[in-house]
Amino acid sequence: MTLTAFPPPPPGADYDDLRQEVRAFLAEELAGFPPEKRAESWNGFSRAFSRKLAQRGWVGMTFPREYGGHARSALERYVVSEELLAAGAPVISHWIADRQSGPLILAKGTEEQKRAIVPRIAAGELCFCIGMSEPDSGSDLAATRTVATEVEGGFRVNGTKVWTTYAHVADYMILFCRTGKSDDRHGGMSQFLIDLKATENIQISPIIDLGGEHHFNQVIFDDTFLPSDALLGEKGEGWSQVMSELAFERSGPERFLSSFALIEELIRVLRQDATEAQQAEIGRLSAHLMVLRQMSRSVAGMLNEGKNPALQAAIVKDLGALYEQDIPRLARSLVSRPAVPGGRDSYAAVLAYTELAVPSFSLRGGTREILRGIIARGLGLR
Amino acid sequence: MTLTAFPPPPPGADYDDLRQEVRAFLAEELAGFPPEKRAESWNGFSRAFSRKLAQRGWVGMTFPREYGGHARSALERYVVSEELLAAGAPVISHWIADRQSGPLILAKGTEEQKRAIVPRIAAGELCFCIGMSEPDSGSDLAATRTVATEVEGGFRVNGTKVWTTYAHVADYMILFCRTGKSDDRHGGMSQFLIDLKATENIQISPIIDLGGEHHFNQVIFDDTFLPSDALLGEKGEGWSQVMSELAFERSGPERFLSSFALIEELIRVLRQDATEAQQAEIGRLSAHLMVLRQMSRSVAGMLNEGKNPALQAAIVKDLGALYEQDIPRLARSLVSRPAVPGGRDSYAAVLAYTELAVPSFSLRGGTREILRGIIARGLGLR
């Protein structure tokens, strides 16, 4: 039963020197960065931080040197990623590009696209967003309606994307849309690389989330012209490109550390004199975290060896989302202290922020229902 | 949203005098009855106990006086039932007859059947079993294959029933089987009242459960002859008769008290010096129990008023099964003491018994999946 096997990460995967360098960097850069900001996890935005991080060589780490990368292993990148997330560093301005769009462009882009874009990603200069969901296509990407019609010199795009994270500040969007009619639900899809700052007739408007924050946007394409060289990969191959891209979006430390600021607060509150029962619950929380991290690192190790642990990744993501979504409940079962949005008590403020954030954790990159379907089929259910 | 409304039971539903009488009776009858026997809950068998209980007028309580009953309300019967279960009294020898078969015969039987059988049920003399499940029909009763073919003077039955609780000691069986071919999955079913002691060609063999106990049986009908007057209700109406019969099987106190002996043991162990966290968990357990009992009594009150709270009953049963199945986990989260089957420490013995019993709790009277489907449809899901 290979599905349930997660070989331990290779010896030396700790990269302790690198880890200590990152910790020293973060200790300096994030001195005085308050817990309620750290609670934003990978939703925190700072171009300045991303650039500094890139100067240390910690953006585009796995990219080839010829495109401004550092040719380091996925396991080294893992160390940096988990240290950033655990510290609650504001990473979103480079995160999507570094994790998802950069690898996609390297895999599918033209030489021109790679030379023009990838080095700037590795420099921490470019913020990417992903134009994927639509009002009528949530988990069901085959229901995508936005269409790019081939015209003289390029394409005309019409349609509406929603839940586009940080589109309002992003430099580029990776757009997923139809380029043809197809009887096959998965056929006739393509991806485009859009320079948002240089493209007209794109209307971006905010979608405010239940915490009152502006991370999401609606993006309307109204006869938007894209030049031919905006096409990313093969025309009509968008579906399979996206499926392999989504694999990058799975099972990293961002899949179980989203509530980590609350865990740190909880432990700070309990550190003085915990009862035995509180100790036991913290022990349970620790055991789960140690094991999730082991599984997630195992997947990184398998990816690094060129394997395709898609099912193991789905398992980590499902377990990870359950874990991070459960943290507010757990905190409330141990400490009777009200959540106060923006309150002076940092525990109360972080609890309030996290309670409002957790419903979004199972929306990211495929819902629970889809993940479980993937796992069940992987188990051999006919 | 009437589905989620459970009107409080009517004032006076406590029947405190009756309750105190039952408690006094049980205190005497069950003096020295050990916790690990009480843990058997309604699986405990004692003809002597059932007869004594009947002598007090507490079997067939709601049956009409003319059939040996006591014409008392469903709420009075509820009081007796919950006191019996909470005390872990051995009730199975009259339980099925009292709860399910007696009311069925009263509703659908002929005058002869009623006169012959019901007074003996009310006297605590008859043990009934239900021939329902088959090897290929678990939850899916429409897949029933056992068939009764009409012959001179009666029927010939062929087929196999399984999981027939206490068939090896029962006096009567209510058999559910086909009496005709039908295109309608639900058509052509009938029920029979079988005198097990007086019928030939029925082979009853034990099915040992995972706790090593013999409660279940396989019952093989091999050209078994049943006289015409064994038919119960209308020929071909078995499906609708069973559906209304199953309603009797729902939402009583037996739906959430099956682990109650373990709860009493747990509280006994913690009573001396519980920590705050243990207090809180006992409080949670108490709150759930108080609320389940309120809901269950509310359903009894509605039934007593002639209403048909089928959906509320399904909700109580689903919540109740989750509750009683969760008790061993809860106990283990509060007390670190190994389960020892038959051990001298009564906590350890009751824990062991209950751990092995809980998987059966969601098999009774419809599985969780079916209940949840009923609830979802009741909510208005199309």
Next chain:
Amino acid sequence: MESMIHDMAERLFRDHIGHGLREGAAAGQCPEALWTRIEEAGLPMALVPEEAGGFGVPAAEALGLVRIAGAHGLPLPLAETLIANAVLARAGLTLPGGRLTIAEGAALRLDRRGAAIHASGPLTLVPFARWADRIVTIAALDGVDHVLSLPVKDLTVTPAQDLAGMPRDDAGVDLALTDADAAPLPRSLGGMRGLGALARSLATAGAMETILSMTVEYANDRVQFGRPIGKFQAIQHYLATMAGETAASRAAAEMAADSYDTPAFALTVAAAKSRSGEAAETVGALAHQVHGAIGYTQEHALHHFTKRIWSWRDEFGTELDWTRELGRAALSSPRDTFWHFITDSTAQGIPA
């Protein structure tokens, strides 16, 4: 239960509360006009005995208004005013009219200074304080519970808000009170914490009923993979689970309401507040799971209801507080068995 005042409240709320009004309130605008209608309908007096100017309906029926207000997401202190008036009436104090609110007074210090009672100390997490005329609280003087009616204008109010953006302020008290505003409580109603907890569990049950029906409707309407998502068994299980939790919360809250002003209240309210608080976690999470991204936006009404049920968990005692209290009672009960404790805890007329 057929009830004229319930029908009236349903109509009033349905006609006058919408997404805009709730969002406005969350942004700080008190819906004054709606309050005027509520007062005109007499709802704030429903729990007051007939002889003190109330309707003379049973307490459980009057308290049903709190559940209905919760179901409509009423962003006004109706529950608080209802309870404040009942407590004031019990103490024989004047019912001042207007919006009132309630607070736990455990941190207040009372001293006798001549004819006056001097009250000082903090009141924390007071719902709607800055929209209320008075805060009614209970605090001990010489070991005797006293009801205090504190004019908000004479307090130092520090504005704050709950998860849903509703006012939940702190108030500093340093005030001399005359007989008109302070009086001993002749017979307990369960303390402000208990009464507030009762209100919150009723409102939570109501809000969860709304969340549930919004979610059923969404599951019927939203198409994914070629069919309504309600056709997927996983979604059906979520909805069935939500229904169970919602039903249990309502049964628990109504059990407590049914024992209002009886000895059983102390334990039933503990069960109700902790049960509905626990259910709020599950119901809110599953509602968002079914709604997906749309439910996570402020455009959709869902968030208002889920945020309010999550906020209410933290007011008038958390699940942890109430389960501890209930568990302590169970473990120290002089009854023979736990079972006797359970049956007695909900029985009317048996001392708790």
Next chain:
Amino acid sequence: MESMIHDMAERLFRDHIGHGLREGAAAGQCPEALWTRIEEAGLPMALVPEEAGGFGVPAAEALGLVRIAGAHGLPLPLAETLIANAVLARAGLTLPGGRLTIAEGAALRLDRRGAAIHASGPLTLVPFARWADRIVTIAALDGVDHVLSLPVKDLTVTPAQDLAGMPRDDAGVDLALTDADAAPLPRSLGGMRGLGALARSLATAGAMETILSMTVEYANDRVQFGRPIGKFQAIQHYLATMAGETAASRAAAEMAADSYDTPAFALTVAAAKSRSGEAAETVGALAHQVHGAIGYTQEHALHHFTKRIWSWRDEFGTELDWTRELGRAALSSPRDTFWHFITDSTAQGIPA
């Protein structure tokens, strides 16, 4: 991981363990012939260093045998003998051959009486004691951990059994031991509780893999309402949940096995035993939920595996014991943040 000894064990167990043999063992019959084969294959020596007669395979690979034995429901003390031999070898004591078992020695009292060491006190919940030749345990003498090799024939054994009917006996000790049977432990391996816990989490992971594949197979085969029950989304969710818990248990157990005889072992084994114990609850319950009544009978093999994983939770520290230990370490860690504790806890070569 390709492993010759794993392949050999898989073949041996597959060919020689069936429902009948397991049921026989649960009824009290020690499967002697199978043990002979296991000894002939040398499996009990796998964890012993090469210089002491072992195979010279890495510890994690040797420990993999315990998972494989769990997957086949082996009703013999292979894990116990494996560990006993490793502990005896570490202490420089003779490896006696035959079936051995292990016990926690915390309740033993050791005294020096001349050249001999006198041991007395109870050993409780000793797996397979009555089928073993010796019980190997660790107890303190003058503050120094000593390994004891106790002949079962010289002990007072009180037979008992676990949920699955396997022997789990109590043994009374009152014995003088010579140098041949008692020696100081030069360097800790994590204590008998830790080693036993490691064995139980590995076996649990293996048994859960078997339970999972039995359940998948059943879901594909069993038809209800006209289609295999595996087509129902609720069943798919149960199986996905079982897969997650099983995978986590195996990863946890292998993380601990990987840190055998390193400082990280103390915390990884705490995580492994508590994680797999918690998973045993969920996996067992869902397996029975999917199997329905058939799985609840002794005719079906499922019960043997679910009962064993439930029994193992109670041996060598419960979830409660191990999570407390881990939580105590986390809360008293001198590291700057909890995160540092987590990364350090699994890092090789950093003192725990």
